[in-house]
Amino acid sequence: xxxxxxxxxxxxxxxxxxxxxxxxxxxxxxxxxxxxxxxxxxxxxxxxxxxxxxxxxxxxxxxxxxxxxxxxxxxxxxxxxxxxxxxxxxxxxxxxxxxxxxxxxxxxxxxxxxxxxxxxxxxxxxxxxxxxxxxxxxxxxxxxxxxxxxxxxxxxxxxxxxxxxxxxxxxxxxxxxxxxxxxxxxxxxxxxxxxxxxxxxxxxxxxxxxxxxxxxxxxxxxxxxxxxxxxxxxxxxxxxxxxxxxxxxxxxxxxxxxxxxxxxxxxxxxxxxxxxxxxxxxxxxxxxxxxxxx
Numbered sequence: 001x002x003x004x005x006x007x008x009x010x011x012x013x014x015x016x017x018x019x020x021x022x023x024x025x026x027x028x029x030x031x032x033x034x035x036x037x038x039x040x041x042x043x044x045x046x047x048x049x050x051x052x053x054x055x056x057x058x059x060x061x062x063x064x065x066x067x068x069x070x071x072x073x074x075x076x077x078x079x080x081x082x083x084x085x086x087x088x089x090x091x092x093x094x095x096x097x098x099x100x101x102x103x104x105x106x107x108x109x110x111x112x113x114x115x116x117x118x119x120x121x122x123x124x125x126x127x128x129x130x131x132x133x134x135x136x137x138x139x140x141x142x143x144x145x146x147x148x149x150x151x152x153x154x155x156x157x158x159x160x161x162x163x164x165x166x167x168x169x170x171x172x173x174x175x176x177x178x179x180x181x182x183x184x185x186x187x188x189x190x191x192x193x194x195x196x197x198x199x200x201x202x203x204x205x206x207x208x209x210x211x212x213x214x215x216x217x218x219x220x221x222x223x224x225x226x227x228x229x230x231x232x233x234x235x236x237x238x239x240x241x242x243x244x245x246x247x248x249x250x251x252x253x254x255x256x257x258x259x260x261x262x263x264x265x266x267x268x269x270x271x272x273x274x275x276x277x278x279x280x281x282x283x284x285x286x287x288x289x290x291x292x293x294x
Contacts, residue, residue, distance in 0.1 A: 062104060062106065063106075063171070063172045063173075064106035064107060064108070064109065064169075064172050065109070065172055065173065065288070065289060065290045065291060066109065066290070066291045066293050067109040067110065067111050067166075067168070067284075067285075067288070067290045067291065067292055067293065068108060068109065068110045068111070068293045069110075069111050069112075069113075069281070069292050069293060069294050070110065070111075070112050070113075071112075071113045071114070071277075072112055072113065072114040073114070073115065074114075074115045074116070074117065074159075075114050075115075075116065076116065076117060076119075076144070077116045077117075077119040077121065077144060077146055077157060078144075078146070080112075080114050080116065080163075080165070081146070081148070083112075084112070084165055084167060084233045084234070085233070087108075087110055087167050087233075088167055088228075088231060088233045090108070091107050091108055091167065091169055091231045092228065092229055092231055094107050094108070095107055095169065095171075095229055095231070106172075107169040107171070107172065107231075108169070109166075109167065109168045109169060109172060109290070110165075110166070110167040110168075111164060111165070111166050111167075111281075111284065111292070112164070112165040112166075112167070113162060113163070113164055113165075113277055114163050114165065115157075115158075115159060115160075115161060115162070115163065116157040116158060116161075116163060117142075117144070117158065117159070118141075118142060118143045118144065118156070118157075118158040118159075118246060119143060119144040119145065119146065119156070119157050119158065120138075120143060120144070120145045120146075120154055120155070120156055120157075120249070120250055121145075121146045121147075121148050121150075121154070121155060121157065121224075122145075122146075122147055122148065122153060122154040122155075123148055123150045123151050123152035123153055123154075123224050124148075124149060124150070124151060125151060125152065125153065126147075126152065126153035126154050126254060127153065127154075127254060129251075130153055130154045130250055130251035130254045131145070131154055131249075131250055132248075132249050132250055132251070133249050141249075143246070143249070148224075148234070149226050150224040150225055150226045150233075150234040151224050151225060151226065152206065152222070152223070152224030152253060153251075153253050153254030153255075154250050154251065154252070154253065154254060155222045155224070155237060155250075155252060155253060156237075156242075156246045156247055156249075156250060156252070157237055158242060158243060158246055159241075159242070159243070160239070160240055160241030160242040160243060160262070160264070160273075161237055161238065161239055161240060161241075161242045161262075162237075162238045162240055162273060162276060162277060162280070163235070163236070163237045163238075164235045164236050164237075164238070164280065165233065165234060165235045166184070166232060166235050166284075167231070167232060167233050168180075168231070168232050168288075169230060169231050170227070170230040170231070170232065171230050173288055173289075173290075175230050177225075177227055180225070180227075180232065181206055181223060181225065182201070183287050183288060184223055184225075184235070184236055185201055185206070185207070185208055185221075185223070186283070186287050187236075187280060187283045187284050187287050188208045188220075188221045188236065188238060188280075189201075189208055190279075190283040190286070190287070191238075191276065191279045191280050191283055192208070192220070192263075194279050195263060195267065196267075197210065197220075197263070197266055197267075198210070199220065199221075200212045202217075205253070205255060206223050206224075207219050207221050207222050207223050207236075207253065208220055208221040209258075210261060210266070216259070217258045217259070218258060218259035218260055218261040219252060219253065219255075219258060219259070219260050219261070220238065220239055220260075220261050220262065220263070220266075221236055221237065221238045221239065222236070222237045222252070222253055223235065223236045223237075238263075238276070238280070239260065239261065239262035239263065239265075240262060240263045240264060240271050240273050240276050241262065241263070241264045241270055241271055241273065242262045242264075244260055244261070244262060244265060247260045263276065
């Protein structure tokens with residue numbers, strides 16, 4: 001017997017028993033029976049009610065934890081931003097379509113590595129006073145500037161820095177932006193540990209820091225994200241072989257009194273950026289319990 005028929009059988013038995021008593025109106029119970037069986041039918045059709053006790057397991061099996069990896073090499077910030085927007089829109093569109101369908105199609109997840117030519121970017125909550133150059137000075141030094149739709153304040157991207165843009169549907173992982181940011185930080189902290197560097201979090205200051213709560217506290221990885229319908233874009237910027245002099249032209253992340261550093265600066269040697277990317281992938285897979293698809 002199917003679950004819906006089983007419920008109907010119970011409903012019939014229940015109604016018959018009560019309708020034999022003169023103090024109950026059989027017509028009323030018949031109306032209630034019709035309402036109840038319609039609810040059972042709706043539940044079996046929509047997988048959202050009485051008729052499907054296996055729904056949580058089914059939904060879990062629909063989650064796509066495969067993350068497609070691509071390395072864009074060196075690419076202008078403008079072009080990379082547009083590519084992100086294109087992928088972001090595709091994932092959002094799929095989620096909207098799925099809302100209309102009985103059987104959902106899996107949504108994609110992506111991780112893009114990229115290196116940008118020198119550029120300053122500022123988030124939606126950033127303050128222009130944290131950019132210490134005017135438009136003419138930016139042009140003279142060959143530095144681009146963009147106001148973005150991510151969170152956070154101002155930061156620098158340039159050669160020697162590994163930028164990671166995870167475009168994830170968090171419905172495939174966990175729907176918690178705070179946890180998402182802490183997870184990104186954990187990927188960086190674990191990567192740094194493999195090089196003998198002790199990274200840490202700072203309350204209220206997203207990113208990864210060294211020698212926190214000391215006079216020499218310095219940031220090695222900045223983060224800023226955007227999320228809509230649990231889909232993410234933008235991401236992290238890890239200083240590997242970065243020319244740190246560019247940070248003299250801004251107040252990094254809008255935080256005064258703290259410095260900026262890089263792997264090369266800490267270890268006093270030029271780093272193999274491909275090796276760093278491999279470690280980032282290793283821990284991204286571990287922390288997000290994902291499969292990386294090349």
